Amino acid sequence: MTVHNVFLAIAVMAVVTYLIRVLPLVLIRREIKSPFIRSFLYYVPYVTLSVMTFPAILGATNVIWSALAALAVAVVLSLMRCKLPVVAVAACATVFLVELLPFV
DSSP states (O other): OOHHHHHHHHHHHHHHHHHHHHHHHHHOOSOOOOHHHHHHHHHHHHHHHHHHHHHHHHHSSSSHHHHHHHHHHHHHHHHTTOOHHHHHHHHHHHHHHHHHSTTO
């Protein structure tokens, strides 16, 4: 890839990123009153975070079973409303313990 192609790629990415952030501000001037759209926009950050995090969880360990066990522990502790450091430490400990098992 030449230097010109790199700069062109960076410029295109910058423009696309800028447009994605600016267009809603320019095009939508009134308050959104539709309950469906408001609900959809409310959950967008949570879905985006989940979509980025889930593959990273499954690919972070050498063994898929330890990743799945840690995910299960994290989900259960989260549903029990444990704090984030507790969930993170428990998930890490789960990976460590599952990978210590001789049959994994």
